[in-house]
Amino acid sequence: MRRLLDALYDSAAALAALFMVALLGMVLLSIVSRQLHFHVPGTDAYAGYLMAGAGFLALAHTLKRGEHIRVTLLLNALRGGGRKALELWALAAASLLALLFAFYSARLAWQSHVFHDISTGSDATPLWIPQLAMALGTAVLAIAFLDELVLELRGRRTQPNPGEALRNE
Numbered sequence: 001m002r003r004l005l006d007a008l009y010d011s012a013a014a015l016a017a018l019f020m021v022a023l024l025g026m027v028l029l030s031i032v033s034r035q036l037h038f039h040v041p042g043t044d045a046y047a048g049y050l051m052a053g054a055g056f057l058a059l060a061h062t063l064k065r066g067e068h069i070r071v072t073l074l075l076n077a078l079r080g081g082g083r084k085a086l087e088l089w090a091l092a093a094a095s096l097l098a099l100l101f102a103f104y105s106a107r108l109a110w111q112s113h114v115f116h117d118i119s120t121g122s123d124a125t126p127l128w129i130p131q132l133a134m135a136l137g138t139a140v141l142a143i144a145f146l147d148e149l150v151l152e153l154r155g156r157r158t159q160p161n162p163g164e165a166l167r168n169e
Contacts, residue, residue, distance in 0.1 A: 005147055006064075012140045013061035019054035019133070023047055042123025049130035056137025060144035066159070084152075091149040098142035105135040 030043040062068055075086055111117075113128035151157035 005143070008140060009061045009064050009144060012057045012137065016054040016057035016061070016137075019050045019057065023050040023054065026050060042121060042125070045119060045121045045123050045125065049125070049133075053130060053133030053137070056134045057140070059137055060140040063141065063144045063148070087152055088149070091145065091152055095142065095145040095149050098138065098145045102135065102138040102142040105131070105138045109135045 026043050026047040029040055030047070033040045033043070075083060075090075078086060109128045109131035112126070112131055117127040119125045119127055148157060
């Protein structure tokens with residue numbers, strides 16, 4: 001099961017990376033077309049969709065690597081049972097919020113599909129298509145938070161190295 005979950009997080013991150021490459025392609029296409037005096041409609045909108053999709057799809061992988069911003073002032077002041085209780089409460093609350101976010105994101109994409117919502121720009125993109133990346137990203141994030149909660153309950157959760165985040169800055 002561990003390998004399957006890790007593959008899910010890595011796949012979402014790889015898809016986010018592909019979205020970033022496609023975003024680069026959209027920006028380059030927009031720049032080149034402007035220099036050559038022709039217009040490709042929708043490049044700005046698609047760049048925005050790709051940026052949002054990349055952000056949502058990368059959330060779970062970022063969480064599992066311990067690179068989300070955490071306010072640990074109170075957590076570091078506690079020891080033993082108090083620390084574990086606060087950690088469990090935070091993970092349970094985050095899991096609940098992520099599940100709600102995933103549910104409403106999927107619902108939004110579904111409603112956009114049912115009602116045939118399209119973007120107001122010149123590209124007239126069916127909105128469920130870019131919203132699908134948000135729904136998928138938040139669903140994988142919810143799974144990742146539940147995974148962290150279960151690992152914490154079992155006592156198998158590993159904490160990222162505190163110096164790791166500083167090294168990346």
